[in-house]
Amino acid sequence: xSPSEFxxxxxxxxxxxxxxxxxxxxxxxxxxxxxxxxxxMSALVIAKPRKAFTDNEKVILDQYIMNGGKxxxxxxxxxxxxxxxxxxxxLMPFPIDINMTDFFFNYGLRINPALVKDxxxxxxxxxxxxxxxxxxxxxxxxxxxFPLGINENDHPVTKNINxxxxxxxxxxxxxxxxxxxxxxxxxSSERTLLKQVPNYVSLEEINSVDSLGQMxxxxxxxxxxVALEGKFTSAYASRIERKSYPGFKASxxxxxxxxxxxxxxxxxxxxxxxxxxxxxxxxxxxxxGNEQFLKNALDFLLDDSNLMELRNRNIEERLLDRYLISExxxxxxxxxxxxxxxxxxxxxxxxxxxxxxxxx
Numbered sequence: 001x002s003p004s005e006f007x008x009x010x011x012x013x014x015x016x017x018x019x020x021x022x023x024x025x026x027x028x029x030x031x032x033x034x035x036x037x038x039x040x041m042s043a044l045v046i047a048k049p050r051k052a053f054t055d056n057e058k059v060i061l062d063q064y065i066m067n068g069g070k071x072x073x074x075x076x077x078x079x080x081x082x083x084x085x086x087x088x089x090x091l092m093p094f095p096i097d098i099n100m101t102d103f104f105f106n107y108g109l110r111i112n113p114a115l116v117k118d119x120x121x122x123x124x125x126x127x128x129x130x131x132x133x134x135x136x137x138x139x140x141x142x143x144x145x146f147p148l149g150i151n152e153n154d155h156p157v158t159k160n161i162n163x164x165x166x167x168x169x170x171x172x173x174x175x176x177x178x179x180x181x182x183x184x185x186x187x188s189s190e191r192t193l194l195k196q197v198p199n200y201v202s203l204e205e206i207n208s209v210d211s212l213g214q215m216x217x218x219x220x221x222x223x224x225x226v227a228l229e230g231k232f233t234s235a236y237a238s239r240i241e242r243k244s245y246p247g248f249k250a251s252x253x254x255x256x257x258x259x260x261x262x263x264x265x266x267x268x269x270x271x272x273x274x275x276x277x278x279x280x281x282x283x284x285x286x287x288x289g290n291e292q293f294l295k296n297a298l299d300f301l302l303d304d305s306n307l308m309e310l311r312n313r314n315i316e317e318r319l320l321d322r323y324l325i326s327e328x329x330x331x332x333x334x335x336x337x338x339x340x341x342x343x344x345x346x347x348x349x350x351x352x353x354x355x356x357x358x359x360x
Contacts, residue, residue, distance in 0.1 A: 031056065038064050038069070043302055044064065047266050052098045052099040053099050062103070062234055066234050068253050075260070077170040091201050092200055117147070117195060118193075122147055126139070127203070146165060147224070149289075157297055166186075172224070172226055183229070186224040192219045227256065233250065
């Protein structure tokens with residue numbers, strides 16, 4: 001991401017920590033020359049990488065983790081940008097290979113290259129639908145490619161925060177590894193669809209969010225983000241690459257890692273060159289919980305539980321379940337209309353019966 005798109009995250013990180021970019025000394029990739037600087041860092045944030053990691057970089061990152069370094073990964077397994085869709089009304093998402101499949105597999109994770117559509121928990125999209133007398137007319141519609149992460153497991157990272165907005169996320173499979181505790185932070189609803197890629201995404205899908213499109217299938221809830229805790233084992237413990245790293249370690253002390261299957265969760269919008277607050281949708285005027293989520297993620301990784309507890313005391317207004325509202329609107333309208341009338345009728349009948357019994 002560009003510095004302006006990452007400004008919101010940097011601002012929240014700098015509230016409590018020293019933070020800055022790691023620029024490889026050779027200007028191309030991480031090397032052993034960067035290890036002294038990496039050792040000074042308590043945590044690394046890897047946000048929306050587009051260039052594949054080299055095998056040498058993977059060994060360096062592996063050893064950073066084995067030496068106790070914390071990592072926050074925000075990974076796109078599919079290239080799909082909303083700016084492209086708004087310009088052309090159609091785009092062709094395609095898989096991205098950053099050469100990290102075996103790396104995450106070592107920790108019991110697999111990031112899938114298929115877009116997740118949630119037709120129950122979603123953000124809304126506001127767009128220009130036409131013109132009247134030269135004035136743009138906007139329409140606000142549900143957009144299942146922007147699912148919402150809603151706290152349902154009371155994990156300290158997600159407790160008491162507003163729904164988190166994901167944009168074109170994929171999903172994470174958890175495979176389990178001995179000695180590693182895996183906690184699901186966010187997942188989609190039971191009304192989930194998977195879209196295989198490459199495949200077209202069109203704005204016209206707004207008109208039929210519940211319908212199955214080409215190369216789509218219903219799915220069980222899909223995981224968007226996980227937290228790992230435990231003693232990690234090096235992926236290179238029995239491989240020849242271990243000889244390339246001085247002082248190689250085969251396992252880590254107690255460590256933590258967070259992996260999110262969406263690179264845009266930390267990207268703020270930029271309007272006229274000015275970064276907006278992280279999680280702010282200027283068109284719908286909604287403020288999502290991305291900032292609180294990522295603050296908590298950093299505090300969790302860096303063991304600042306007191307900061308999380310203090311922040312979690314402030315309970316903000318939650319977004320309602322829009323699908324449930326739409327599905328049960330008529331029921332509750334009639335219920336609220338008829339129940340008071342029924343109560344009045346029953347009380348009136350009881351009063352009439354008592355009066356008749358007393359004086360009749």
